[in-house]
Amino acid sequence: MTDTDDNARHAAKMAKKKAARDKIMATKTDEKGLVIVHTGKGKGKSSAAFGMIFRCIAADMQCAVVQFIKGGMECGERDLINEKFSDTCAFYTMGEGFTWETQNKERDIEMAQAAWEKAKELIRDEANRMVLLDEINIALRYDYIDINEVVTFLQTEKPPLTHVVLTGRNAKEKLIEVADLVTEMELIKHPFRSGVKAQRGVEY
Known part of the structure; x- marks a missing residue:
C-alpha cells in the first residue's frame, strides 16, 4: 500500500x-446549569474546579468561590483571583483549617454553616454563572452541614443556568444522585508517600 x-x-x-x-x-x-461533583482520593479535585472558574473568567462570566474548611493556608488561585479578577470572581475563604488543626468542633460547625449561608446567597444571584464550593464535601462528611438541606436547595433554588461545583473527598451518595456530572479522582501514586511535602505550584 x-x-x-x-x-x-x-x-x-x-x-x-x-x-x-x-x-x-x-x-x-x-443548555442548563450543572451540578458538578469532584471527589475521590486522588489529587486534582480543586485544581480541576479552579480550571473551570478560570474558563468563566476568560469568558467574562461572573462567578464566585466559597472555600470550606481551608483557612489561612496559602492559595495561589485565591491570591491571583483577588489581585487580578476580583471584579469577575468573588472569593470567600470561610474555614479556619482542617479539623485536625482547629481541634474545635463547635467552631468548625459554625464556620461551615456560615460558609453554606454565603454559598446559598451567591448561588441565588443569577448574575453568577458558576459557583465553586471548594471542599464542601468534607463539611458534609462530618455532618457540619445537613446533606438533605444541600440537596433540596440545589434541586429547588439553584437558578436554571447556574453551574455549581462541589469538591472534596467522600461525596455523599445523595449528592452524587442529584449531580449532573461526577468525577472521581483515583489515587495511583502520590509523592507525599515518599516524603515529599506539598509544593508551591502543585498543591497551592
Missing part, C-alpha cells in the same frame, strides 16, 4: 467518524 492509498483510507475513515459525531452532536441542544 502506498502512502497515497494509506492517506486516502485514513481520510475516508475520519470523514465517516466525523459524520457520525456530527449526527450525535446535532441532538445535543439543551
Whole structure:
C-alpha cells in the first residue's frame, strides 16, 4: 500500500467518524446549569474546579468561590483571583483549617454553616454563572452541614443556568444522585508517600 492509498483510507475513515459525531452532536441542544461533583482520593479535585472558574473568567462570566474548611493556608488561585479578577470572581475563604488543626468542633460547625449561608446567597444571584464550593464535601462528611438541606436547595433554588461545583473527598451518595456530572479522582501514586511535602505550584 502506498502512502497515497494509506492517506486516502485514513481520510475516508475520519470523514465517516466525523459524520457520525456530527449526527450525535446535532441532538445535543439543551443548555442548563450543572451540578458538578469532584471527589475521590486522588489529587486534582480543586485544581480541576479552579480550571473551570478560570474558563468563566476568560469568558467574562461572573462567578464566585466559597472555600470550606481551608483557612489561612496559602492559595495561589485565591491570591491571583483577588489581585487580578476580583471584579469577575468573588472569593470567600470561610474555614479556619482542617479539623485536625482547629481541634474545635463547635467552631468548625459554625464556620461551615456560615460558609453554606454565603454559598446559598451567591448561588441565588443569577448574575453568577458558576459557583465553586471548594471542599464542601468534607463539611458534609462530618455532618457540619445537613446533606438533605444541600440537596433540596440545589434541586429547588439553584437558578436554571447556574453551574455549581462541589469538591472534596467522600461525596455523599445523595449528592452524587442529584449531580449532573461526577468525577472521581483515583489515587495511583502520590509523592507525599515518599516524603515529599506539598509544593508551591502543585498543591497551592
